[in-house]
Amino acid sequence: MKFSLPRFSLLFVLMLLWGCKSTPLPEEKPEVPKAAHSKLWGREGEFWLQAGRLPDFSYAGYRSGEKPIPDHPIATSVDAFGARGDDNIDDTEAFKAALAATQAGAIVVPPGRYIINAVLRITRPGVVLRGAGAERTTLFFPRPLEAIEPNHGETTSGQATSNYSWSGGFVRLQGNFGADELTPITAGAQRGDRVITVGKPQALAVGQVVQVWLTDTPENTLAQHLYSDDAGDTAKLNGKTSTSLVTKITQIDGDRIQLERRLRFDVRPEWRPVVRAFVPTVTDSGVEDLTFAFPETPYGGHFTEQGFNPVAFVNVAHCWARRLRFINPESGPMVGGVFNTVSDVVFESKRATDKHGNQGHHGIYLQRLGDHLFTRFDIRMRFVHDISVSGCAGVVVSQGKGVDLCFDNHKRAPYETLFTAIDVGKGTRPWKSGGGDALGKHAGARITFWNIRAAGPLAEPPKAYAPWSMNLVGVDLGRPGVAGPMGTWQEFSAGEVVYPMDLHASQLARRLSGAGAGK
Numbered sequence: 001m002k003f004s005l006p007r008f009s010l011l012f013v014l015m016l017l018w019g020c021k022s023t024p025l026p027e028e029k030p031e032v033p034k035a036a037h038s039k040l041w042g043r044e045g046e047f048w049l050q051a052g053r054l055p056d057f058s059y060a061g062y063r064s065g066e067k068p069i070p071d072h073p074i075a076t077s078v079d080a081f082g083a084r085g086d087d088n089i090d091d092t093e094a095f096k097a098a099l100a101a102t103q104a105g106a107i108v109v110p111p112g113r114y115i116i117n118a119v120l121r122i123t124r125p126g127v128v129l130r131g132a133g134a135e136r137t138t139l140f141f142p143r144p145l146e147a148i149e150p151n152h153g154e155t156t157s158g159q160a161t162s163n164y165s166w167s168g169g170f171v172r173l174q175g176n177f178g179a180d181e182l183t184p185i186t187a188g189a190q191r192g193d194r195v196i197t198v199g200k201p202q203a204l205a206v207g208q209v210v211q212v213w214l215t216d217t218p219e220n221t222l223a224q225h226l227y228s229d230d231a232g233d234t235a236k237l238n239g240k241t242s243t244s245l246v247t248k249i250t251q252i253d254g255d256r257i258q259l260e261r262r263l264r265f266d267v268r269p270e271w272r273p274v275v276r277a278f279v280p281t282v283t284d285s286g287v288e289d290l291t292f293a294f295p296e297t298p299y300g301g302h303f304t305e306q307g308f309n310p311v312a313f314v315n316v317a318h319c320w321a322r323r324l325r326f327i328n329p330e331s332g333p334m335v336g337g338v339f340n341t342v343s344d345v346v347f348e349s350k351r352a353t354d355k356h357g358n359q360g361h362h363g364i365y366l367q368r369l370g371d372h373l374f375t376r377f378d379i380r381m382r383f384v385h386d387i388s389v390s391g392c393a394g395v396v397v398s399q400g401k402g403v404d405l406c407f408d409n410h411k412r413a414p415y416e417t418l419f420t421a422i423d424v425g426k427g428t429r430p431w432k433s434g435g436g437d438a439l440g441k442h443a444g445a446r447i448t449f450w451n452i453r454a455a456g457p458l459a460e461p462p463k464a465y466a467p468w469s470m471n472l473v474g475v476d477l478g479r480p481g482v483a484g485p486m487g488t489w490q491e492f493s494a495g496e497v498v499y500p501m502d503l504h505a506s507q508l509a510r511r512l513s514g515a516g517a518g519k
Helices: 007-022 092-101 221-226 503-512
Strands: 034-037 074-077 105-109 112-115 120-122 127-131 137-140 152-154 160-162 171-174 181-184 195-197 209-215 242-253 256-259 274-277 286-293 311-314 320-327 334-338 341-348 360-370 373-379 383-389 396-402 407-409 418-423 448-453 471-475 489-491 496-499
Touching: 074 092, 092 120, 120 127, 171 286, 221 242, 311 320, 360 373, 373 383, 383 396, 396 503, 418 503, 448 496, 448 503, 471 496
Parallel strands: 034 496, 074 105, 105 127, 112 137, 120 171, 127 286, 137 286, 171 311, 286 320, 311 334, 320 341, 334 360, 341 373, 360 383, 373 396, 383 407, 396 418, 418 448, 448 471, 471 489
Antiparallel strands: 152 160, 181 274, 195 256, 209 242, 209 274, 242 256
């Protein structure tokens, strides 16, 4: 007996089959993370407390973010002094002559590879060493700094090494600050205040930029304060800690001086508070659009470095290094002074690693006085210490990534530091830090991590890493966040993204809009 479908049933089946072919299945849309807003910030900064545990990071970098980094007009070119790229002849003297002859403006380095065997010093304001682009202009340094200008030293434990292990660079922006004492501060003040009382108000003027300067006691009481009174062992600091705030005077009323910025520390008589002059000799200078290349020699390991370092900032303000590539460096930029910016930089290496898988020492070293900005970076190699901060305040590190980054807080009270919108890569060692024994915990007061991404949850920071006032917002530690007024502040929930992504950018935008801090 034959079985057959009625005609209308066969037609219905054919229609279903045709519909399956002609009507695509709906695409699966990726799940959109939920937006979260920190209780320290809110949606637009309305929860931000002026003297709370979330510092004001908005003053970091060139001109405190109030002006873009300028493009200086061309003053000369190194080829006018005899430099020729790609001829395999030493170009050092031509570069030195160009720097000596340039009072201000950009010194152009045309496309090509140039051989340099000396330190190139920028010691005037408004001078820039500018290549034709990192992909087109390369400076090659065949010998290390230790062979050119020897600078022997030792570690805090007495191990012999070169001081170039943690300082120095082949292109050196170098100046000094007019740090004369103008007046003592005669009354105490608290963190968050904007008014100080001075003994010699006649030495000051509205609009003047000054340093509020504190010096420690033999008992390290200032250092303790800069660690939120949770410093760990400070025995070897020996009372040598100092800190400062560079700010403008906005009003003078008798002996009461109003500052543009709020104090980021208490002022106490025991710390000999004074107002110092701040007259930097080198500002608005920089190095840009270049590759710095070094020999492809094996990395010998920690403290074997001889000084294959590209750039150093020494007692300069409002200077920059941008759009650079570093190939085979032992260390990256050494950034001292105040209000300096390093941006849009790439680190690469083909050097054979040490036994720990490292190819260099410090990726970048951000040091006193502080308020530096390190942003938009790509660290494609592994350093013993990828991003180092030591002995300074107000540093911001943002919008960068690396293969397996570590946030090396290198002791000596680096406080009120911000790391924001960073992809650490593998995430196996985010808290790995150095520094000598008995110099305090690695990080100081109110260090803040905001939207840190990794391949998976990060380990808990060890107790020796930072004091109780640390902030962790948008950082996955493999557990829900726990926030409290007198302990580490952690805010994180799986599937949520904390806005704003870049806290520094939002704080700056709020300040420039005139809104200031919230409550």
